Amino acid sequence: MSLLRVLGRPMLASMFVTGGLDSWRRPQNVAPIAEPVVQPVTERVPVLPDRTEDAVRLSGAVQLVGGLLLATGRLSRPAALAIAVTLVPTTLAAHRFWEEEDPDQKTQQRIHFLKNLSMLGGLLIAADDTGSAPSLLWRSRHAAHDLRRDAHLVRHSVRAGAGPAALAGRVRATLSR
Structure with missing residues (x-):
């Protein structure tokens, strides 16, 4: 495995390990923000929990476990893909810059939205990375x-x-x- 992979994967995973742990331990902190996105998703996907706090806890668990797998290089491709799936609703729920009226808040939310979009790109690259193996x-x-x-x-x-x-x-x- 190359030095770039050894260093890059844990760097990419660090945000998801810490954020996932926080969402798993304290889902009530983000449940109100997540509500507008979680409810339409849980109505369309019946296997997801109905309660927003449970959905946030599940998303946090996926990010935590996926982040640890990605960081250690174990099952890193499916782990990156699983994290990417959770990042889309997280971004849409937490960084709705288009709804902000305050210009400073709008700028901050846009920056966070684009940061998450960048991390999504990194996760998609990691999900496709075969580690030089065919x-x-x-x-x-x-x-x-x-x-x-x-x-x-x-x-x-x-x-x-x-x-x-x-x-x-x-x-x-x-x-x-």
Whole structure:
């Protein structure tokens, strides 16, 4: 694993470990802010908890566990993707700069919104990072290519061997008469 991955993953994960721990331990602190986003999401996704505090606690747990996995390099691709899924509603709930009327608050919320958008980009890159190992898609494409090549070689060798074998069979049949 490269030095950039060893250093970068924990740096990216640090915000989610601390924020996730806080949301998991004290969901009541952010539940009022999360309410406008959580309720429409929980109505459309029946597996999510109905209570806003429970949904915030679940999101915090996903961010905490995902952050720890990302930081340690264990299952970092699915962990980054799971964190990314929780970051979208978190950002939409907490940083609604378009609703702010105070220019200073609007600027601050826009900065936080763009910061979260940047972290989302980093998470998507981390979710796609194979760590210099070939991805499953690459492996499957090359396995299919290798199978096609092998089938082509078998077909040519069968054709090449069939002609002399047929001739030998005819000569043998003629000689046995």
